[in-house]
Amino acid sequence: MDETSPRTPVRSEVPEWGPRRASPTAILTRGWAWGLKRGALAFAAMVALGQAVAFAVNLAQARGESAGTVARLGWLYFGWFHHATVTTHLTSSAEGARAGSALSGGAITADVGLAMMLGTFLAIAILYRGGRVVADRAGGGAGARIVHGMKVAPAYAILAFVVSGLVKIDIPIPRNALVTGSLQMRPWDLSWFVLPLLIAVAAGAAGGLRSGRHELVSYDPWGRRGAGAIAGGLRMFVLGLVLSFVAILVLAAARPGGARTYFATVSRPPTDQTAVIVAHHVLLLPNQSMWVLVPAMGGCDGIQGGGVSATFLCYSRFPTAVSVTPEGLISGTHDVRADFGSAPSGYLLFLLVPALSVVLGGRYAARKRARLKWEAVGVGAASGVVFAVLVAVGSWLASVSAGISSSTTSIPANASVLIGPGVWVAGLLGFVWGVVGGGLGGWLAGRKFPPRATLPEPSNPLIRSAPRAAQPDGAGPRG
Numbered sequence: 001m002d003e004t005s006p007r008t009p010v011r012s013e014v015p016e017w018g019p020r021r022a023s024p025t026a027i028l029t030r031g032w033a034w035g036l037k038r039g040a041l042a043f044a045a046m047v048a049l050g051q052a053v054a055f056a057v058n059l060a061q062a063r064g065e066s067a068g069t070v071a072r073l074g075w076l077y078f079g080w081f082h083h084a085t086v087t088t089h090l091t092s093s094a095e096g097a098r099a100g101s102a103l104s105g106g107a108i109t110a111d112v113g114l115a116m117m118l119g120t121f122l123a124i125a126i127l128y129r130g131g132r133v134v135a136d137r138a139g140g141g142a143g144a145r146i147v148h149g150m151k152v153a154p155a156y157a158i159l160a161f162v163v164s165g166l167v168k169i170d171i172p173i174p175r176n177a178l179v180t181g182s183l184q185m186r187p188w189d190l191s192w193f194v195l196p197l198l199i200a201v202a203a204g205a206a207g208g209l210r211s212g213r214h215e216l217v218s219y220d221p222w223g224r225r226g227a228g229a230i231a232g233g234l235r236m237f238v239l240g241l242v243l244s245f246v247a248i249l250v251l252a253a254a255r256p257g258g259a260r261t262y263f264a265t266v267s268r269p270p271t272d273q274t275a276v277i278v279a280h281h282v283l284l285l286p287n288q289s290m291w292v293l294v295p296a297m298g299g300c301d302g303i304q305g306g307g308v309s310a311t312f313l314c315y316s317r318f319p320t321a322v323s324v325t326p327e328g329l330i331s332g333t334h335d336v337r338a339d340f341g342s343a344p345s346g347y348l349l350f351l352l353v354p355a356l357s358v359v360l361g362g363r364y365a366a367r368k369r370a371r372l373k374w375e376a377v378g379v380g381a382a383s384g385v386v387f388a389v390l391v392a393v394g395s396w397l398a399s400v401s402a403g404i405s406s407s408t409t410s411i412p413a414n415a416s417v418l419i420g421p422g423v424w425v426a427g428l429l430g431f432v433w434g435v436v437g438g439g440l441g442g443w444l445a446g447r448k449f450p451p452r453a454t455l456p457e458p459s460n461p462l463i464r465s466a467p468r469a470a471q472p473d474g475a476g477p478r479g
Helices: 025-027 032-060 066-079 093-100 117-138 141-165 191-210 213-219 221-254 256-266 272-283 286-294 326-331 345-369 373-398 423-445
Strands: 085-092 107-113 170-172 179-183 301-305 308-313 317-322 336-341 400-406 415-423
Touching: 025 093, 025 141, 032 066, 032 141, 032 191, 032 272, 066 085, 066 093, 066 141, 085 345, 117 221, 117 286, 117 373, 141 191, 141 308, 179 415, 191 213, 213 301, 221 256, 221 286, 221 345, 221 423, 256 272, 272 286, 286 301, 286 373, 286 400, 286 415, 286 423, 301 326, 308 317, 345 373, 345 423, 415 423
Parallel strands: none
Antiparallel strands: 085 107, 085 179, 107 400, 170 179, 301 308, 301 415, 317 336, 400 415
């Protein structure tokens, strides 16, 4: 029979439904060259940023340090972008000892974990882009692309760990009237490997998933809904941070006395430290937003550990007056006084921050990916689950962790302390706010959507034998 007979299907008449699936071996072996390259480039970019910050800070100081010391400080900034541990060793200065400092005759060693989250977000953006590029080059389905995206992580984390083991850091703390000491880095500290690895894995996987969004949206209705939930949850989180910052600016405009006090405090001698303080504040702006967002949702900022459990910012415990006596700090009398009460009624306007964030995020998710009324509500509510995870992780990154060892009688000998938003409570509140508000936003976006589907979506993206005319109009891959 002739090959062009009508009874013999011509190959061009058979559409390719869905992308070709890669074998498990291909998923594990492809993309490593580009993954290692992109991970190394991301590492180099973040190291360069740390060095740039360190040299800029040094130029702002009247008494600069040597280039070698500044370069080592730049490496500490890389750690501070990832919440890696930096060791602070403190002893009493001569002036402090004469004044009866709490450190007289003793010392404190604190392993402090801190994330300057503006740098953290930049690292995530670079790694996200790298993971997306690797997944685009390696190809495959959505799952394969997620794995390919994560291949930026090994090079990024291993390089950080190797450098942390080879570089010796012992930088004196700038001279002051209270303490002397140094910033140190323990060689081969696992936090310099694990935390960059986790950040790179998450960012690279997100980039790989973004690379595979066409498959998620075009072939699988649950994939489309999942993509909408992820996009909506991320939108909620970003809006929460931005609106928290805007709320602080509005508060500063409404009560300018606080802003004047802040700038008067940071402008005190030595004046060369003013630019340094402001630069660090800029790097910590996302941390500040998290410290506002969680109390705005009904949670608290506080301190936990070391025999202490106290909150210092929430609607029910609000600082109404704070006074600090420097002489009391030097003498060890802890002369820091704060009066607490319920937040004034005007501060309840901060409830608008999470409310607007979750409703707008749920509305965005539904308008982007939902097709039916019930889908709109479901996708909006599911965005709240993603929002809750992001809030919990963001709360931990925004917090300051410290493992303290002390040889003084006034401070516990060994303690672990976490200062910042309560992580578990923040996640639970994010879940409640996100699911309820996201569902509401989805309902608002889906009011004009049809209640049920008029045409079935293709249930099996791998069907390759059905002729094009037999498929619903508009089904199948889009260009």
